[in-house]
Amino acid sequence: MPEVSIAAEPRSEFGKGAARRVRRGHKVPAVLYGHGTPPRHVSLPGHELMRALKSANVLLRLEGLEGGAALALPKAVQRDAVSGALEHVDLILVRRGEQVIIDVPIHVTGALIPDGFLDQQLVSLSIAAEATHIPQQIEISIQDLQIGQSIHAGEVKLPEGTTLETDPDAVVLHIAGAQSAAQFESELAEAEAETAPAPAPAEEPAEVAPAEGETAGTDES
Numbered sequence: 001m002p003e004v005s006i007a008a009e010p011r012s013e014f015g016k017g018a019a020r021r022v023r024r025g026h027k028v029p030a031v032l033y034g035h036g037t038p039p040r041h042v043s044l045p046g047h048e049l050m051r052a053l054k055s056a057n058v059l060l061r062l063e064g065l066e067g068g069a070a071l072a073l074p075k076a077v078q079r080d081a082v083s084g085a086l087e088h089v090d091l092i093l094v095r096r097g098e099q100v101i102i103d104v105p106i107h108v109t110g111a112l113i114p115d116g117f118l119d120q121q122l123v124s125l126s127i128a129a130e131a132t133h134i135p136q137q138i139e140i141s142i143q144d145l146q147i148g149q150s151i152h153a154g155e156v157k158l159p160e161g162t163t164l165e166t167d168p169d170a171v172v173l174h175i176a177g178a179q180s181a182a183q184f185e186s187e188l189a190e191a192e193a194e195t196a197p198a199p200a201p202a203e204e205p206a207e208v209a210p211a212e213g214e215t216a217g218t219d220e221s
Contacts, residue, residue: 003071003132004052008032008062011041019088028086032062032072034093040065050086053077056105057134060091071095071131073102094131101128101165104135106172110143118142119174125153126165135159140172150174 011022011029019029027043042062052058053074060072072091080087094100103124112118125138140156154168 003059003061004048004055005061005063005069006044006048006052008042008044008064010066011043014041023085023087028089030089030091032065032070032091032093033075034072035095037093044089046086049089053086056136057102059094059132059134062091073100073131073134096130096132098131099128100131100134101126102134103127104129105137107137107139108142108173109139110141110145112142113144113146113175115178116145116147117176117178119176120172121174122153122166122170122172125156125158125172127158127162128165129159129162133161135162142173142175145175147175147177 008030009027011018013021022029022043023046025043026046028046028049030042030044032040032042042065044062052060057073060074062070062072071094073094074089075092076090077086078088079085092100103126105124106120106122108118108120127135127138129135138156138158140151142151145151151172151174152168153164153166153170153172156164156172158164
């Protein structure tokens with residue numbers, strides 16, 4: 001697991017206006033929580049933080065804090081919906097030797113059987129690990145898996161020193177048979193027919209009142 005040193009500057013101004021000023025200075029507002037201490041508001045250099053967050057579950061060593069450097073894990077990251085730029089980060093304090101529960105992404109390896117279809121139901125597993133030894137990913141091989149076979153969370157080989165927190169009976173992935181084009185088109189047509197709106201009922205012609213001097217229902221010639 002990578003450990004990245006990054007400079008942290010204390011913040012004394014809060015609110016949207018203050019956060020915008022921080023971002024205009026190419027920094028990211030952040031809040032540091034944990035270990036029963038009051039939340040600490042800091043700003044972090046945007047470029048360095050962006051690079052660090054490219055690694056899953058990166059361990060940040062925050063330099064420049066009152067009382068000395070501290071270790072932290074990203075807890076929540078807010079990005080601009082359009083540009084993807086970092087807007088705010090929540091960090092959780094950790095200590096060496098401390099156990100933390102964290103979600104680790106799954107990386108599938110191996111070749112899929114011909115005519116097979118990979119149905120991956122989980123993209124990460126929740127595990128308990130030592131704070132400074134969190135794996136970046138958990139590898140699961142689908143090599144030689146046959147159609148109809150599944151892998152459950154409890155069957156996954158975890159990195160040494162970690163334990164599973166996800167329900168061991170949860171299905172991680174399943175190998176299904178690939179549908180033929182005809183089957184797919186048939187099922188798609190059925191689904192569209194089920195969701196199509198019902199035709200509007202035909203309107204009955206309105207009755208026309210007979211003009212004065214005429215008798216309804218007669219035809220004079």
